[in-house]
Amino acid sequence: MNDVRQRLSMDKDWLFHLGEVNVPVNKSHNSIYGKAKAGGVVGPAGMEWNDATWQTVQLPHDWSYQQPFDRENGVPNFGFKPRGIGWYRKKFRLAAEDQGKHLMLEFDGIATGASVYLNGSLLERNFSAYTSFTVDISDRAYYGDRPNVLAIRVDATEAEGWWYEGAGIYRHVWLTTTMPLHIAERGVWVRPEKINDRIWQTHIETIVSNDMEHDLSFTLTTYIQNEKNEVVQKASIESSCAAGSKNTIVQQLDVSNPALWDIDTPHLYQVNSVLTIDRQHYDTVVTSFGYRTIRICPDQGFFLNEQPLKLKGTCNHQDHAGVGVALPDVLQEYRIRRLKEMGSNAYRAAHHNPTPELLDICDRLGMLVMDENRNFESSREGLLQLENMVTRDRNHPCVVFYSLFNEELHQGTPVGRRMVKRMMRTVKRLDPTRPILGALNGGVMEDEGTADILEITGFNYMHTSYDKFKAKHPAQPIIGSETVSAFSTRGNYANDSIKQVFDSYDREKAPWGATVREAWQAVAARDFVMGTFVWTGFDYRGEPTPYEWPSINTHFGIMDTCGFPKDAYYLYQAFWLNEPILHMLPHWNWRGREGQPIKVMTHTNCEEVSLYVNGQFISREHVDLYKQLEWEVPYEPGIVRMEGYNNGKLVKVTEVVTTGETTSLRLEAQKPYLDGDGKDAIVINMYAIDAQQRFVPTDSRFVTFTLIGSGKILGVGNGDPNCHEPDAAQARSLFAGCCQLIVQSIPGSDPIVLLAEADGLAPMTWVIPVKEAAEPSHIASVKETYVNDWHVTQEPYIVRPDPLMIMDPTDMNTWEKVDVSYGALNMLRGIRGYVVFRSQLFLSSQIRSSASLHFNEIQGDVEIYADTELLLAASLVEPTSLEIPLREVDLKGKKVITLSVLVHITEQMSKPGISSSVCLLA
Template sequence: MRGIDFNKDWKFYLGEPEGAHLLDTPDSKWRDIRLPHDWSVGFSFDQERGEACTGFLTGGIGWYRKRFVTKKEMANQRVILNFDGMYNRAHIYCNGKLVTFHPYGYSPVLVDVTDYLNPVGNENILAVNIDHSRYADSRWYTGSGIYRKVTLHILPPIHIPVWGMSAFTERLDGDRAYMKGQTTLCNTRGVAESLLLKIAVTDDTQHRIVEQEYNVHLLKDETKEIPFEFEIDNPNLWDVYQGNTYNLSATLMINGQVVQEKSERFGVRMIHFSPDKGFFLNGKNTLIKGVCLHHDAGCVGAAVPKDVWRRRLKMLQSCGCNAIRTAHNPMSEDFLDLCDDMGFLVQEEFFDEWDNPKDKRRNNHERTVDYITRGYTEFFKAYAKSDLQNTVKRDINHPCIIQWSIGNEIEWTYPKYNHATGFFGDDGNRYRFWKTAPHKKEVIREKVSKIPEEQDDVGKTAAKLAQWTKDMDTTRPVIANCILPSVSYENGYIDALDMVGYSYRRVMYDDCHENYPSKPIMGTENKGQWHEWKAVLDKPFISGVFLWTGIDHMGEAWVEKPWPRKGSNLGLLDLAGFPKPPYHMFKSLWTDAPHIKMFTVPLEQSLYQLDDKGHLAYKPGESWERRSWAWQEVNDYWKYQEDEPVIVEIYSNCHEVELFLNGESLGVKYLKDVEDRIFKWLVPYAHGKLVAKGKTGQEVTETYLETTGPIKAILLETDRQNISCGADDVAHITLQLMDEKGNSVRDLHTQVTFTCTGPGILLGIDNGHPDNVSDFQSDTIVTSEGRCLLIVQGSNPGEIKVQAFAETLGIASNTVSMICHKETV
């Protein structure tokens, strides 16, 4: 985050101590912490009090306090605090006085404490009350506390605001980029003033390529926008996987003296969505290979160090993913910085509910909203505009952002329109994934025309949100994730949008493109199945998809089964960031480099059976064209009963694959013949080694599974040998059980205990399984698929050593070590 780091030396108290906001209240018994901080992730999972919707972790009321001295440089200046995210209902006090109330848990807020500070040299108390007693107020895990960073900004009376500079690409013409920008100037000095504004642009080598000067006269209490234009020859374009950026800097001078210097990053890139030809980035037709992501990261909860996101994004990038949808709220500034650097396209979403609430316990079955499930809706009318526009102002310079989404599956909450679609029958099946709209456009239009408009109407609210967005930025399209597009085209909702996102409605692409051809469409929430991507390849007017989801997240646990299921199990990566079977399917679809991965499952547990001719076929009720969210159960091992019939599934983009068992060929299969993109063999189990060789031209790619023996060793590996003491630096320690041949044992599990010596903090532990409800902040865990993950953070300079021990097996792991260095500022 930009600004002065304000995250150290905080104190925290879980509860409601008397006078917590007052200067003279003692806090010696409060806990010392460093932000970001999520207190809920430190709780034990609670089956009785917790709720499946938020992952069985509860909330509560907490207080944060920070003491700081009014320094000389703060005198006669504006002192602003930037809170990037607090969950939620935050009251911010300075020296005992309430400064502001900020209810939304995901939007940034600037807090001006200038008029509340004590004189220079005196101590101040900043106190923040977080009320997350309504701990099931969302449909997914939220976290609790000041879970994102805080920065301090000291601004002169005449200044550029914290979010007061922007630059964007107006057009690309040959080897030249034509740019536009804007700087906001504010005069809070009380008298008119003349000043000099210097604008400069530098590239990533600090070479100055643009210099401009503007003489500006500001009246008393005036705020003025200063537009400017510039050109860049042979620009280094921001692109997918190419995080090229430039630096825009501004210098304010009064009477020859510099009063403020400010800089922002931006990227040079052009985006365009065509109703007929899809998405274009820098003039090149580009498929959006996207995933939806929630803001938690498993065992670290919602307070996510940048290194944790970096590892996860790298894993997604390696399978060909190039886009992220922030489901269903703004992400942190740190996350967007990473997406800029790594070249991810981003759809930033603002809200999951508008005027009317969603039932957090039962998605799209709006029945009850009680105290603990009361969410943002009660604040929406008063705060939606500022929350939305603050987010846009903060994020406008991020080249990664290509769309603003004003809402997610909002239609459920305006139920008067539902039956006009024809989807809502007596069987209660609201989704009806495999049917186009039962009612034709004319029927829906007639039914909608007879429904009286109300004060809180989906079309009216959408129009307000879209306009508030466009008041801030017109360079990106406004979109929404529509679960009922057939009626949303007719009730004014889609009229407010620049393009339309379809939520699980791929079977309606053709129908809606024909009936409403003027607006671009794409999948914005799609099942992680081959048929969803095939629809994109078959229809050039579809820009791409956002799969549900890229990574498993906590909460929404009722999607599949109750306790102990703590999270959604529908991602390409699990809660610990380990790849799952669909990850390899989409790597074979989204990347060009040869890829091959093999899984197995007993025939009777599989999707398949033998037909009358003895060939493998899908069981009745199963078909690849209608596979829904959950991936079929398959195993990453070769270990069954002798002669047991076993299905071998192989996901590969190789043109042909040959399977061998103990050196004997079981035949060759060709990708052109594999309609469902899954190579399959039925193999009687035999102890030994299963090898698959994929061939494309002369290039051969190989993978294997070998029958494993008992656990004989524990392998520890770390992704970092050097970390700093900073809050964003962590080492990921992975543990894998091994047999005597050095093969990974995936079918056996055991409890392991970690020891950490040196200045290391065990930040979180997890095995990735959605049913694991052991404490995240622990040193002990039972493995899943023979593996687990430990995340370690450094507290002070020195050597950190980590080892694991399985007491029941009497086996210790190797020791991994890393050097923790002093934090660099």
């Protein structure tokens, strides 16, 4: 037997309807009786619902950001974007050979409440937008010709957080198929332990699941491979698993001198868990992990691989300009790389556990992660969400902390204390290796609160209380779990409450916050504070503090919503990088302000800086790292130059130049090409430039984009916190000289030609190479509407009956409910006479005249009626496939038609009657 585990994408070609669906009320006994049965759901979750007019969408999908801004009904915290209710449907077939396998749907995240239906039955409800969850569909799946109908109702009317959360199936969906004997979902946990300077013991727990009705013996072979795919250790064990149960197998493999995972050299290993029976392959699971140690010290902070490391982190929500929260994977990588280039080494997923792909990227790039729980609850549901986070994420070496809560009402109370104790026990049972914290914005000095029972006390702001808390709790580790909350607007250098923008001189801050310099000095000066998580790495949609309309996102970010750096980005580089940094602000395009003073400021880690204006020496000053330097310089067009010195030697030079008018745009692509697999994406940044190729930081003209070739524009943005232009568009204005496109491939390899047109500029074109690549393995969608609600007369008629006979809605006995997709009914074999099949066909208002009714297999002398009209009369001696056109005149103005199929059967027929699925092809 071959290894048949497959993990297939379910992202492609879903049907989507925005808003609740109006289902006609049917008070008949037959309707009410049927809805109370498995598979009997009606409406958009049912098998027969006609979805021909629904929109086709691809996952990840966020419907909220695509809606217009709504000042009257919108909520400022959610960016004035409507949410509401939406329906998704995906119809798909499974191969006949998949029958008997174990089938698991994996949902990485749905915002917010989700009800999951398969083939007319409610299988699962999920209550958090940030919880990944699985649904076992092994018992309910159909195989062969009969399509499955997966329907999901998403209710985003209520919010979990107080920021833009999006709405819809905004993360990936997968279908994993395995043999009945298989390694369980999330069934491998790898826990490396350092024994001495040379040996690491790799603890591996593997859960084997047996869905068979008899006991099975098997062999589990575990291989550890390095980055070169070399096997560095191997072990096999014989075991067994009882029918319908699970068996947890523990192995301990010693590895000598492994390459360690750290932030600079994030070496990754793989555990290959192979399940065999009599040398036949049943299952393989590959688990990525890393060898590293973490340790926290109340006096010296955080240690990675026994080396002290100050955590230089940022807090981040998960939305991005142009796409809402439905980020393609490469956009996740773009954001992490931006943070790494700034000098950041840690990422707080605020305030929720992130998409799994982000953790994969942090593993690969070397970014530490504070993995945060969304809902602070010790209830059954709360603990289930917490368990979900830990079991999903505990193999990731990047995850170094679990955070239980953020700024909770009970943080300083005995109730919160009891809740934390129970939640910590839950985490430690599943993963004792990572310290647990909570992010508090108060209550840290209360004796019966949560601050002193957490393994780390997280301080949200309150940086003036570090010393006071340390004096009271000298053995309690401290971290700045949320700091700064400074305001700035990219490319802006004067506060303007009318325009609702801030300057960029690191002096504007929230009442509870601090400037960049104040907050970092408080952390850097104290070894016992293990690090900081700045609020925030990126601006984010919603929570438009301190303004509201027309502001639709925050001003907190070190970068804007596109990832364009603000000036603060370079101040963090000066603090966090071990190389000379010399950044000057502002720009030097101040036409009309000649002779007026302009504040010039450094963001540098150089010891001294000299300033020149048009070659004239102004001064050379010593730099206080936490104050920086400022000059008031009368504006004159030209060149402002700074020179940075360390130990008296020139180490860095930077210049700001008065530019000419914009003559064209410069394109900056995230990577050199797109994979033409229909999933890959690329970030395209556009910059206004003058005739000498210099960036023009004041341009705001409107640019229209056209794509030709194997690509599409997912969204556009410019980072303007007050811009109401649509994100799902083909055009965008520049903001402070920049805008951004996110381009996704469509299957193919034709190069993409990007055309940009703007007033006053000649049209510009660029070519984005597309590399031929196969589409990822996925489950294809089918479009037909399945007709399955069939009844058949139980007893054959000797004399031809009226095929249009009235069916009493309370009659559950003369007429029998049947499922024709499983083949010919045994009750009809070997008999002679007439039977009537009856069903209903639900129509959309826009059904096409070319629609047809398709019988996959039918045998006998048949008469097929739509309501009272005879569509076809035929003698089918052998089982036959039929396709019957439905003329538009028959359907006009009708929402439902009754299908009646009269079949004359003889004893010799092999598959009498309807013996396979029936579909409406619209």
